[in-house]
Amino acid sequence: MGTYYKTRRATMSAAVNTPTPVNLDAEGNTAGGIQIPAECSQIQQILVALAASIVAVASSGVTIILRLTGDGLVDGQQDIEVGGLREDTTSTGGLHVTPSFPILDEPIKVKGGNTVNISYVIGGVDPGSPEIGVTLIVK
Numbered sequence: 001m002g003t004y005y006k007t008r009r010a011t012m013s014a015a016v017n018t019p020t021p022v023n024l025d026a027e028g029n030t031a032g033g034i035q036i037p038a039e040c041s042q043i044q045q046i047l048v049a050l051a052a053s054i055v056a057v058a059s060s061g062v063t064i065i066l067r068l069t070g071d072g073l074v075d076g077q078q079d080i081e082v083g084g085l086r087e088d089t090t091s092t093g094g095l096h097v098t099p100s101f102p103i104l105d106e107p108i109k110v111k112g113g114n115t116v117n118i119s120y121v122i123g124g125v126d127p128g129s130p131e132i133g134v135t136l137i138v139k
Contacts, residue, residue, distance in 0.1 A: 002037075002039075002139075003044075003137060003138070003139050004037055004040065004137070004138045004139075005135055005136075005137055005138075006034040006135065006136045006138060007025075007026065007133065007134065007135040007136075008022045008023055008024060008025065008031060008034065008118055008133075008134055009022065009024050009025075009026070009131065009132060009133040009134070010022040010023065010024055010120065010131070010132055011129050011130075011131055012064075012120060012122060012127075012129060012130045012131065012132050013129045014122070015126065016062065016122050016123055016124060016125075016126055017121065017122075017123055018121065019067055019119045019120070019121050020119055020120055020121070021117065021118070021119050022066075022118040022119060022120055022132060022134050023117075023118070032115075032117075033070055033072075033115040033116055033117040033118070034072075034115065034116050034117075034118070034136055034138075035072075035113070035114075035115055036072045036110045036111065036112050036113065036114055036115070036116060036138060037112060037113075037138065038112040038113045039112055040110060040112045040138045040139055041109065041110060041111075041112060041139070042107035042108060042109055042110055042138070042139055043068075043104070043107060043108040043110055043116070043136050043137065043138055044104070044107050044137050044138065044139045045102050045103070045104050045136075045137040046066070046080070046082075046102070046103040046104050046134065046135065046136055046137070047100040047101070047102055047103070047133075047134070047135040047137070048066070048082045048083070048100060048101060048103055048132070048133070048134055048135075049100040049101075049131075049132070049133040049134075050064065050082075050083070050085050050130060050131070050132055050133075051130060051131045052085065052127070052128070052130050052131075061084060061085060061086035061124050061125060061127060062084060062085055062122040062123060062124035062125065062126070062127050063081065063083070063084045063122065063123045063124055064081070064082050064083060064084060064085060064120055064121075064122055064132070065079050065080065065081050065082065065120065065121045065122075065123070066079070066080045066082050066103075066118060066119070066120055066134060067079050067080075067118070067119045067120070067121060068080070068108070068116055068117070068118060069116075069117045069119070070114065070115045070116045070117045071111065071114045071115060072110045072111050072114035072115050072116040073108065073109070073110060073111075073116060074109035074110060074111060075108070075109060078108060079121075080103055080104075082103055083101075084124075085127055085130050086127070100133070100135070107139075110138065116136065118134050118136075120132055
């Protein structure tokens, strides 16, 4: 049994408190949910990358929750808090590299051959249109 890295991304442009799909592939094409390979039985890890796409003109911030749904989840819907994002007042810019960070203390059971959908929900003050990338590491 191999390890599979299944990635989706999105521009977080929805209103706060609105579940929104993370459903674009690396090239920006709509890709939908993630099909779990037939021989896999768990999501071993989730990597999340967050980035601001603009320089803010005022402070704002949100908390971010990933929502996993679909017939590929053995134990049903999973809501996972992944942190937050804050925009501060206008800056002169510059490069700020932000690595992905891992989420999960325990694997999530999945059904091989079925689908897991990823969405995000933000709560707080609308921070503009930040970017989110999510990678499910499936075994």
